[in-house]
Structures are given as C-alpha cells and as structure tokens.
Amino acid sequence: DIQLTQSPSSLSASLGDRVTITCRASLPINNLLNWHQQKPGKAPRLLIHAASLLYTGVPSRFSGSGSGTDFTLTISGLQSEDFATYFCQQSASSPVTFGQGTKVDI
Amino acid sequence: VQLVQSGAEVKEPGESLKISCKASGYTFRTYWIGWVRQMPGKGLEWMGVIFPGDSETRYSPSFQGHVTISADTSSSTTFLQWTSLRASDSATYFCARHKHSTLPDYWGQGSLVAVTS
Numbered sequence: 001d002i003q004l005t006q007s008p009s010s011l012s013a014s015l016g017d018r019v020t021i022t023c024r025a026s027l028p029i030n031n032l033l034n035w036h037q038q039k040p041g042k043a044p045r046l047l048i049h050a051a052s053l054l055y056t057g058v059p060s061r062f063s064g065s066g067s068g069t070d071f072t073l074t075i076s077g078l079q080s081e082d083f084a085t086y087f088c089q090q091s092a093s094s095p096v097t098f099g100q101g102t103k104v105d106i
Numbered sequence: 107v108q109l110v111q112s113g114a115e116v117k118e119p120g121e122s123l124k125i126s127c128k129a130s131g132y133t134f135r136t137y138w139i140g141w142v143r144q145m146p147g148k149g150l151e152w153m154g155v156i157f158p159g160d161s162e163t164r165y166s167p168s169f170q171g172h173v174t175i176s177a178d179t180s181s182s183t184t185f186l187q188w189t190s191l192r193a194s195d196s197a198t199y200f201c202a203r204h205k206h207s208t209l210p211d212y213w214g215q216g217s218l219v220a221v222t223s
Binding site for chain 1: 168
C-alpha cells in the first residue's frame with residue numbers, strides 16, 4: 001500500500017492567514033493526489049483532485065500543487081468556515097489510502 | 107448528487123448487520139460507489155468499491171473477507187454487510203460515490219455503528 005504522511009498534524013491559525021499543509025507519498029504517484037476537508041461530525045468534502053484541480057464549488061482561496069511524492073495544499077486568506085481537518089488521499093493505486101489528517105484550528 | 111445513509115445501529119458482538127446508502131441525482135449504474143471507515147477520533151480508511159453496472163467489486167486487503175459490499179440498481183442503493191460483528195467494528199461508515207474507482211467525490215452523511223456487549 002502507498003503510505004501518505006501529512007505535516008503538520010495540527011496547526012493554529014488566524015482569520016486571513018495563509019496556511020500550507022504538506023503530504024508526502026511513500027512512492028511516486030504522478031499527480032494522483034486529492035485533498036478532502038472534514039468538519040467535526042460531518043462527511044468529508046472533496047476540495048482538490050489531480051493535485052491542483054479545484055473541484056466543483058470549491059472557493060479559489062484553496063489551491064494545490066505537487067507531483068511525484070511531494071504535495072501541498074494552500075489556503076490563502078483563511079475564513080471561519082475553513083477551520084476543519086484536511087486529508088490527502090492517493091488515487092494512483094488500489095487500495096486507496098489517506099493521510100492521517102491535519103487539523104486547522106484557531 | 108445526494109447520498110442518504112441509514113441510521114445509527116447498536117449491536118452485540120457476533121451479530122450481523124447491513125447498512126445502506128441510497129443515491130440520487132446521477133445515473134447510479136455508471137459510477138463506482140464505495141465505503142470508508144472512520145473509527146472514533148481517527149482518520150479515514152477505504153474499505154472497497156462496487157460498480158453497480160456489472161457488480162464488479164474491489165476490496166482493500168484490510169477488509170476483504172470481513173465485509174461484503176453490494177448494490178441494487180432498482181433502488182439505486184449500495185449496502186455494507188457484516189455476518190459477525192466485532193467490537194473493533196465500532197465506527198462511522200461513510201458511503202462515497204467515486205469519480206473513478208479510486209477517487210471519492212461525493213460523500214454520504216455517515217452511519218454510526220456501535221458494537222458493544
């Protein structure tokens with residue numbers, strides 16, 4: 001299985017901050033890396049697929065980059081509704097695997 | 107796209123259980139749909155997927171043999187089934203439509219399963 005390691009595991013930020021979360025894969029996965037957001041008690045939501053493509057309805061303050069083994073999710077101008085846990089997920093091979101999550105709080 | 111899951115369940119070890127996820131807003135038989143486990147306070151674990159059009163099913167090795175994923179195209183519903191629950195099966199289970207077999211793009215609201223004696 002492909003292992004995904006996120007950093008940091010948690011971070012504290014303020015409204016308007018620029019936040020960066022990284023995800024490292026144990027094997028090269030081209031650009032087959034996706035990011036999901038999960039708020040407490042809610043279902044996850046797909047934000048970015050294929051490393052850098054914004055999914056339907058996702059605000060443009062979210063962006064993704066990377067290829068191979070190293071990937072980044074950036075939130076430019078943190079809003080109150082962005083406080084959540086973010087998971088990276090690889091779709092290069094089965095079984096699908098997720099990173100352990102990064103919790104973004106105030 | 108909307109995925110509506112069945113409600114919370116409380117079961118004893120050894121019991122059987124089948125939870126459901128009803129899909130609407132898209133052509134059910136043409137997209138993979140699967141299940142993801144989240145244990146309390148933990149991350150996401152992909153369990154497997156099914157393609158309702160031909161019932162092809164793919165499981166994570168971690169869950170193969172312990173659960174069964176099925177689908178009913180007449181009701182646009184997918185199911186996750188256990189024949190013998192363990193306490194370690196206590197978790198929230200999310201169904202998720204997959205854009206392709208390895209990319210979940212729309213998620214259900216989750217079904218809480220508690221297995222306790």
